[in-house]
Amino acid sequence: MIIKVLLTITMSLFISSFTISSVKAQARASLEDASPPPTPDPLEWFNQPMFQFNLKLDEYVLRPVATGYAKIVTPPGRRRVDNFFKNLMVVQRFANNLFQGKFPKAGQAVGRFFINTAIGGVGLFDVADDWLGWKDSEEDFGQTLAFYGVSSGPYLVLPFWGPSTIRDTAGLAADAAMNPMNYLLSTTEALAVNSGLLIGQAVNTRSLNLDLFEDVDRYSVDLYGAVQDGYLQRREKQIEE
Amino acid sequence: MMSRRVALWTILGMSIGLLSFNAWAVADSPMDMIRVTVEQTRTVLEDPAYQGSDHRQQRLGKVKEIVLPRFDAQEIAKRTLGPYWKDRTEEQRKEFTQLFTALVEKAYSSSLDRYSRDVQFFFDQERVEDNFAEVDTRVFDPALNKTFSVNYHLRQVNGQWLIYDVVVENVSLVNNYRNQFNRILSKSSYEDLVQKLQTKLQQLDTASPSES
Numbered sequence: 102m103i104i105k106v107l108l109t110i111t112m113s114l115f116i117s118s119f120t121i122s123s124v125k126a127q128a129r130a131s132l133e134d135a136s137p138p139p140t141p142d143p144l145e146w147f148n149q150p151m152f153q154f155n156l157k158l159d160e161y162v163l164r165p166v167a168t169g170y171a172k173i174v175t176p177p178g179r180r181r182v183d184n185f186f187k188n189l190m191v192v193q194r195f196a197n198n199l200f201q202g203k204f205p206k207a208g209q210a211v212g213r214f215f216i217n218t219a220i221g222g223v224g225l226f227d228v229a230d231d232w233l234g235w236k237d238s239e240e241d242f243g244q245t246l247a248f249y250g251v252s253s254g255p256y257l258v259l260p261f262w263g264p265s266t267i268r269d270t271a272g273l274a275a276d277a278a279m280n281p282m283n284y285l286l287s288t289t290e291a292l293a294v295n296s297g298l299l300i301g302q303a304v305n306t307r308s309l310n311l312d313l314f315e316d317v318d319r320y321s322v323d324l325y326g327a328v329q330d331g332y333l334q335r336r337e338k339q340i341e342e
Numbered sequence: 343m344m345s346r347r348v349a350l351w352t353i354l355g356m357s358i359g360l361l362s363f364n365a366w367a368v369a370d371s372p373m374d375m376i377r378v379t380v381e382q383t384r385t386v387l388e389d390p391a392y393q394g395s396d397h398r399q400q401r402l403g404k405v406k407e408i409v410l411p412r413f414d415a416q417e418i419a420k421r422t423l424g425p426y427w428k429d430r431t432e433e434q435r436k437e438f439t440q441l442f443t444a445l446v447e448k449a450y451s452s453s454l455d456r457y458s459r460d461v462q463f464f465f466d467q468e469r470v471e472d473n474f475a476e477v478d479t480r481v482f483d484p485a486l487n488k489t490f491s492v493n494y495h496l497r498q499v500n501g502q503w504l505i506y507d508v509v510v511e512n513v514s515l516v517n518n519y520r521n522q523f524n525r526i527l528s529k530s531s532y533e534d535l536v537q538k539l540q541t542k543l544q545q546l547d548t549a550s551p552s553e554s
Contacts, residue, residue: 139424139524180487309486312456319546320449322538323522330521331513338512 140330141255148258152325155263159307159314167307179308181225186302187237188217188224193276197240201248209235239339242279243272247340256329264332372475372496372503373468375412380463380479382408387457402451414497414504415443421506422519426527434532441539442519448546460484473498 142148171179191214198207213229221228229235246268247253254267265273282291321327383405386392392401419439420427430438462482469476477494495507495514507516526535 139528140521176485176487316453319452319549320446321522322445322519322535322542323525326522326525327518330518334513334517335511 140333142329144255144257148256148329149325151258151260152328154260155258156324158261163303163307164311164314167304168311170304171308171311174308176309179305182301182305183309184217184221184227185224186298186305187227188214188221189298192279192281193242194238194240196279197242197245197276198238200242200245201240203238203240206238206240210238213237241269241272242275243269244340246272253333253336256333264328266333266336269336370501370503371468372470372494373465373477375496375503376477376479376494376505377465379408379412384459387454388459398455402454405451405454406447410447412505414499414506415439417497417504417506418446418516419443421516422523423527424520424524426524426532430532437536438539441536441543444543445539445546446515448543456485458485475503 174182191210194210195207195214198204198210209229212233213227213235214224216229216233216235217224217227220226227237230237243266251268253269257265257267257270259265259270259273262273277295280291280295282294285291286294317327317331318324386401386404386408391397392404416435416439419435419442422442423430423438427435461484464480464482466478466480468478475496475498477496479492479494480489481492482489490511491509493509494505495509496503496505498504507514509515523535526538
């Protein structure tokens, strides 16, 4: 009996130690690499003023509006509004998944739209994720371009929009061209509806991240460099996935 | 009879050997180190004796005691300076390491004030490669209804695992500071960087007590 217990313990310990050592491998050459080259920024002469402009825009317009809005609408309410805006991006999600050969995800993007629109109260509730585990796949045309080997090009700060790159700006234009509003409405109507939606989404997103920017500001010594690197690192990972 | 006893002792001995070997291995695992550190920190933050803004300093001091020895401060400082580290004198390296550690400490201690016991931690996996390791974790913040990925990069120094980088939502802390510092260093000087760090520290000093 004792031997049996001891054997079981020994075996399980042995197996556990084996699993610990077996995850060892997965070679990563860069584990020790201390200093990759500094981030090039040939357009800094343009980016720096745009960055300052966006900071002021945030300080005097976006943040105050988002703060006021956050006092009226509860956090769950704002998350639903966020779902609503994301649900409208169905064409972009579907097309870019398709372009990258991610067929199941392209299918899910369409499925998500119909389920969330029909059952999730015109997209306010993300039931496709909650019930079926169909996650929103944040694909855009910038990622599609990267998928086909287009390199990012220089870092670029866009007025109103924020950090981007040359490639991702081209991607933004392509995504905007795919917007179904452009085909359903007249030019002026589409412009009004699209800018209204964009502003609404900007305010809502900002209201969900009120502390975020202040945190980055507190942690950083050079805010421009912190935001630049944060954007580029996160974008690189997004494209990898 | 005799052989049976020998067999019993052999198995017993082997089990004890394996057990102690394993206990050693488990205690040394980077993921366990991270988990224990997080749990000890939680215990302090949830301790009734340390609640409220009156006890902020004590609470932070206690957390510092737990967390700071887990970080390889000089290695982090070295990596944030990148190519500029080798040009620094021993004295400057010490000065910079101290300033940078103070900055990170001050900046992040205010996020501890927002801690709630509903926050959930998930310790997903670890990768070990010689003297280097990565531990993948996630943090769920119910207040934001959001899960953040937090990956720790560690290296073994004198048999002890120490953190030399933290990657939050795919942004490496070390890389981010290196980009900031390299921008300053390539445009002006090391002295200017020190000046900027000191100004930042003063700002954080005047800002944080009123917050709590």
